[in-house]
Amino acid sequence: MEKLIIKGPGRIRGSLTVSGSKNTALMLMSGALLAPGRTRLTNVPLLRDVSTFSQVLRVVGADVRVDETTGAIDIDASNLTSCEAPYELVKKMRASFYMLGTLLGRFGQARVSLPGGCAWGPRPVDLHLAGLKALGAEIELDHGYVVAKAKGGRLTGGAFRFEKSSVGATANVMLAAVLARGTTCLDNVAIEPDVIELGLSLVKMGARIEGLGTHSLEIEGVDALTATELENCPDRIELGTFMIAAAMAGAPGEPVRINRGRPDQLGDAFAQALLDTGATIEFADDHVLVEAPDQLRATSIVTGVYPGFPTDLQAQWVVMLTQATGTATVRDPIYPDRFAHIPELVRLGATAGVSGDSATISGPTPLTGANVMSTDLRASVSLLMAGIVATGETHVLRVYHLDRGYERIEEKLKKAGVNIRRERYDEFAQPVPHLFER
Numbered sequence: 298m299e300k301l302i303i304k305g306p307g308r309i310r311g312s313l314t315v316s317g318s319k320n321t322a323l324m325l326m327s328g329a330l331l332a333p334g335r336t337r338l339t340n341v342p343l344l345r346d347v348s349t350f351s352q353v354l355r356v357v358g359a360d361v362r363v364d365e366t367t368g369a370i371d372i373d374a375s376n377l378t379s380c381e382a383p384y385e386l387v388k389k390m391r392a393s394f395y396m397l398g399t400l401l402g403r404f405g406q407a408r409v410s411l412p413g414g415c416a417w418g419p420r421p422v423d424l425h426l427a428g429l430k431a432l433g434a435e436i437e438l439d440h441g442y443v444v445a446k447a448k449g450g451r452l453t454g455g456a457f458r459f460e461k462s463s464v465g466a467t468a469n470v471m472l473a474a475v476l477a478r479g480t481t482c483l484d485n486v487a488i489e490p491d492v493i494e495l496g497l498s499l500v501k502m503g504a505r506i507e508g509l510g511t512h513s514l515e516i517e518g519v520d521a522l523t524a525t526e527l528e529n530c531p532d533r534i535e536l537g538t539f540m541i542a543a544a545m546a547g548a549p550g551e552p553v554r555i556n557r558g559r560p561d562q563l564g565d566a567f568a569q570a571l572l573d574t575g576a577t578i579e580f581a582d583d584h585v586l587v588e589a590p591d592q593l594r595a596t597s598i599v600t601g602v603y604p605g606f607p608t609d610l611q612a613q614w615v616v617m618l619t620q621a622t623g624t625a626t627v628r629d630p631i632y633p634d635r636f637a638h639i640p641e642l643v644r645l646g647a648t649a650g651v652s653g654d655s656a657t658i659s660g661p662t663p664l665t666g667a668n669v670m671s672t673d674l675r676a677s678v679s680l681l682m683a684g685i686v687a688t689g690e691t692h693v694l695r696v697y698h699l700d701r702g703y704e705r706i707e708e709k710l711k712k713a714g715v716n717i718r719r720e721r722y723d724e725f726a727q728p729v730p731h732l733f734e735r
């Protein structure tokens with residue numbers, strides 16, 4: 298396995314550049330399967346999740362070619378041969394569940410493994426299934442698989458209200474609805490930028506979708522979509538991660554420049570909270586400048602659906618709070634158990650605890666380097682950030698979690714002055730016991 302070793306305390310100086318969005322890319326890759334022909338996706342980050350999902354696409358017969366020099370992916374979905382997304386791949390990545398809506402839409406049938414839970418508890422798919430049923434799918438569970446069939450071979454469309462806002466369920470149902478025979482009316486849809494980008498791309502392929510950007514969509518099914526070139530947007534969570542890192546580890550008086558992000562996709566709650574810490578933010582057309590204050594102020598946040606504070610930035614915020622003056626809470630009602638980073642941060646010296654769906658963090662606390670374990674993508678980037686401000690070496694183990702979602706992050710941080718390196722290690726190597734001290 299690999300780990301990242303960060304030697305701190307360090308400062309972030311100069312600039313950082315945001316890659317293409319992971320979560321949007323996965324949706325666009327699903328969308329590409331709806332059109333026979335070759336879709337070219339540009340600005341796709343070369344990440345583990347993207348290569349896992351490429352495998353899922355290949356398993357159903359798509360020809361997927363990744364150009365590693367340009368970050369473009371060509372997906373030829375002319376000759377799909379299977380309607381099944383197997384457990385071995387779906388278990389690696391929840392977004393593979395988009396195959397359900399996609400294959401149902403294109404072929405009127407699908408067999409997709411249930412994704413199961415994840416490191417921070419159960420992640421149900423009831424809304425995905427209920428939405429697809431409302432469009433005319435018959436759904437059965439068979440040995441861990443969802444088997445879905447459209448009555449009469451093609452979905453009819455229908456009306457559905459999402460009881461709770463869900464990014465994934467909205468995307469899955471949209472992917473199915475665009476090729477249905479009839480019209481679909483969806484209510485209380487998620488309006489996260491990933492969903493809007495998917496909608497805009499489907500429209501570019503010939504889909505008829507009204508209401509993008511609002512909580513109600515009307516989708517008039519069409520007979521076929523046309524493969525075309527689609528540009529992926531920048532990763533808003535990477536942008537937010539860099540903005541928090543700059544506010545925490547930047548040098549006062551030396552703003553960090555973050556290139557190629559789309560700050561409008563972050564939502565107002567995040568920018569306001571960052572300003573409340575005392576950080577200065579300047580938005581320009583093609584970059585954002587973030588300047589660390591002399592001393593950060595503790596600022597509480599509650600995660601929410603867009604434009605609320607993103608749950609995917611909660612762990613990074615917690616790390617920043619260890620360096621802020623005062624006590625603040627971080628409440629995550631979207632994923633109430635998403636706090637695996639807290640005990641690891643406590644091992645570095647943080648004063649923090651969890652109760653129910655909230656963490657309380659007091660600071661500023663000097664952190665000291667230690668071995669820490671990544672448990673999921675956002676927790677692992679938060680530990681890396683803690684390593685930047687901690688004194689001594691922090692070893693972030695199981696870095697494969699980080700590689701799922703942050704493209705070339707150590708290279709980017711190294712250029713910005715962080716002392717960071719990657720090493721292989723043997724997770725199961727036993728320390729030699731010193732039974733007899735001499």
Ligand code: EPU
Pocket residue numbers: 320321323391392419420421422423424425426461462463464465466487489491608609630631632674675702
């Ligand atoms: N939910 C249900 N039933 C469902 C689906 C969701 O109750 O059928 C609940 C969830 O348990 C959660 C809430 O609805 O409490 C919102 O979940 P959502 O469906 O919006 O999440 P998701 O689509 O599974 C995506 C991102 C996550 C991100 C969330 C929230 C992808 C691949 N994943 O997940 O990203 O945290 O939206 O914004 O797009 C990450 O990138 O690290 C990540 C986990």
